[in-house]
Amino acid sequence: MSTKDPRSAQEKVELLQGTLDLLILRTLVLGRAHGHAIAQAIERNSDDVLQVEQGSLYPALHRLIKRGWISAEEGTSENNRRAKFYRLTAKGRKQLALETTKWDKFARAIAGVLRPADQESES
Amino acid sequence: MNRKRLEEEMERDFREHIERETEENIERGMTPGEARHAAHRKFGNVARLKEETRSVWTWRWLDELSQDLRYAFRTLRKNRSFAAVAVLSLALGIGANTAIFSLIDSLLLRPLPVPHPEQLVTLDLWNGGRGQASITYPIFDETRSRNKVFAQTFAWGGHDFQTLIDGETVHVQGALASGDYFTGLGVPAIIGRTFTPNDDKLGGGPNGPVAVISDAFWARQFQRNPAAVGRAITLDQVQFTIIGVMPGNFFGAEPGTAPEIWAPLLLAERLGEGGCIRSRSCWFLISMGRMKPGISAQAAAAQLRVVSPELMKAAEPVDLNMQFRKRFLGMQMRSQPGPAGFSSLRQRFSNPLLILMILVGVVLLIACANMANLLIARSAARHRETAVRLAIGAGRWRLIRQLLTESVLISAIGAALGLAFAEWSVRLLVGFMQLRRSPISLDVNPDWRVLAFTASAAILTGLLFGLFPALQATRLGINIGLKQRAQNVVGAPDRFGVGRVLLGGQVALSVLLVAGSGLFAGSLLNLWTLNPGFNPRNLLLIGIDTDKRPEKGAAFGAIYSRLLNRVNSFPGVKSASLLLITPTTNFEWDDDVSLPGGPEIPPPLRDTMVNLVGPRYFETMQTPLLTGREFNEHDSATAEKVGIISEKAARSWFGGKSPIGEHIQFEKSVIRIIAVSGDAKYLSLREPDPLALYLCYLQNDTPGGSLSFVIRSDAGIASIYPAFRTAVKQIVPGTPIGEVTTMEDQVKESLGQERLMASLSIFFGVLALLLTCIGLYGILSYSVARRQAEIGLRVAIGASRSNVIWLVLRDTLWHVVVGAGVGVGAVVATSRFVASFLYGVKPNDPWTLALAVAALAAVAFGAAWIPARRAARLDPMVALRDE
Known part of the structure; x- marks a missing residue:
């Protein structure tokens, strides 16, 4: 994801390394989905702040298949078109739990550094 | 592997994605053009994304391969003796195949190095x-x-x-x-x-x-x-x-x-x-x-x-x-x-080479069976490892692939060594094919055909010997694998297991090879010890090339007479003579003979082999003269034409009557017979004794033709040749000396094809025995090790040593017997195809067959003895405690 559209660079939030994988796994918790649906779900759920270059989804999907976290299957979509559906595997589900915990810790840590007051007031 | 399918799927995925995005954009109110454009922009650079996606697959495949290779190397390094035996036997098998194939390639397949x-x-x-x-x-x-x-x-x-x-x-x-x-x-x-x-x-x-x-x-x-x-x-x-x-x-x-x-x-x-x-x-x-x-x-x-x-x-x-x-x-x-141009060698060697190709193919099969056996034995030893891997979720196909990587690696290393072995042995082979008269220079440097052959031989053998053990190793259920130790005490021998069948097959193929080498060797021995009708020991041959001498007729003959007198005076020369055609060189001068005024000779008895010889020829060659006299210097161009015929000719033309003084018609002259000689070989040792007619060189009016000197002497070429060269320089200066050799070497050379077949088949036969021996030893050692506890138990409850030895030998022996039986059947079925290469042995010679079976039995027994003894010496306490 080295090339960026210069016009949108300011509005978009750049994805951290490995975050996309997490987002995909999270999206698939709800059930199988094809590539386009995954991309849309990520955009919608993040209120369009996280702008994924949609195509970069695919190398990530293949990487996840390779790691055994998701699997792919042929299927028919709503409008009767053949498409490839991706589904979370048992291994992927475990991985998601792990990654989510990690991410939460990470996010809290960052938040603590950036807004120490908030943290104090919460605790 | 299914890279093409993956590629297609990715293509479709991308297309589908952009299609959907475009449709949605249209629903949002864009024009179709805009919609498509926006969808593309949002998707990103298609080519780059494809590349990124592809790299994910590639790495996966390469990753696993390098993983497998590293693992295979590690396993081989841990089992050095196994690796050495495996690589060496495959190197010999693949090398022999490569050598024969590169000969076939350079002789039959390789196109001329010319344009189009x-x-x-x-x-x-x-x-x-x-x-x-x-x-x-x-x-x-x-x-x-x-x-x-x-x-x-x-x-x-x-x-x-x-x-x-x-x-x-x-x-x-x-x-x-x-x-x-x-x-x-x-x-x-x-x-x-x-x-x-x-x-x-x-x-x-x-x-x-x-x-x-x-x-x-x-x-x-x-x-x-x-x-x-x-x-x-x-x-x-x-x-x-x-x-x-x-x-x-x-x-x-x-x-x-x-x-x-x-x-x-x-x-x-x-x-x-x-x-x-x-x-x-x-x-x-x-x-x-x-x-x-x-x-x-x-x-x-x-x-x-x-x-x-x-x-x-x-x-x-x-x-x-x-x-x-x-x-x-x-x-x-x-x-x-x-x-590929024209080659006279093709006719001479294409059949022997095809037979040799089959022989080396069989050797490679034996090596494969051997490898498969070793792998089965080893994979049995790795049962637990395999079972554990299956238990923690390794796919069966993944395990098979890893095992196959290992076997192909072994055969690839074997092939690399084999290439070096082939390089060396092919030169040896060409040496066998050499004739001094027409030296052979073949380009046997491996070309792409040879390399492709070797590479595919390596991969095929790797898969061939690896697939079965891999399938078998991964078939067992996890439970059995993990519990296997407990089974040891019961130790049911897998009598009809793949390993035993392979062993039987190996024995059968070995019998085939050993019997084949016995047949070829027997033929060579028969030719070697056959009496050719002359004594080739201590007989020198020196040719001179007088084709371009100016002398004609009697003067031409006089050159030879003067030289012959000189040669006869050399110290160490017992007798010397001349001849036009050296026996066993496959050269011939033949024509029909008839009886002037006599009865007609039936057609098959007319064609006669003719040779021009000098005085004392029969004495020098030690071919007996049955009656009559040798030629002498009085049988000159002006004297009556005389000839000497062989015993067979005398019998065929004159029956029991003495032919001395009778006349025969040959070409344009009438010839009086002055002697009958013993039969002798002419074209080659294989040909039956011909009807032969000897004429005196002094009476020959056919122009040209260089004669050779044949010299009976204990002195050897080295001491005769300098004197001979001096004599030629003095008497016929400028005349080149042709071939210098001994009759023994000539006869040996004439048996080049037979020697090639015999020595190579013996080499391959021994190789087959060696491989079988290794395979048998491996299997038995393994089974003794596996049944250690059982044997210990048997000894503990009173089994004697011979009981134990018999226990180990019993089922091996059974498979050797069955294998040998199948092998003998195979020999009987196939040996007639080599009948034309044999001499004096029947294709199904019972002695050869018996010898082959005996050799195999001896080897099998030898291979079985060490593990059997080891079993018999087992200390029951140690064996059982090991459990």
């Missing part, structure tokens, strides 16, 4: 059966002028040039070639030029006699000095000008030969081959053609068939007898695709 070899055809005379490649000049000339399908029709004949080098007359192998020879082959000179039809004129072209030399000759004689072109060279006493040098890889159109000088064909009239251009019965040429562009090989052959009758009529050898001419006119000129 696929346009070349070989021409021969054909009567529906076997073709005859050698033709006369008139046949060539008529073919050249009457066909419309060849851009060039060219011919050549081998020729030994005599040239003066360092003051000594030497022979140089060369060829007389027609003007279109070089253009037809399409190879230009590296310096200077080649000759053309313009130079190929009777008496020489505008530049007089010209010659082209080989790169080797250029290097040897001229140290690669470019000034060699334009230099004069005397060939057969005719002044030639060197006009060009051919590239180093050019050997003409005849693989196996290495001519060093080429001269235009029509100059034959001025060289040694005098008369052959005009003669209609001088079969000294080989011809080929290069098809015109756009003409297919079928069209060329068809057109040649059409013009064949008229050209044969025009070239009819009118100087020969009616019977031959009729046969001649029944033949036609045939053209066949000939990208």
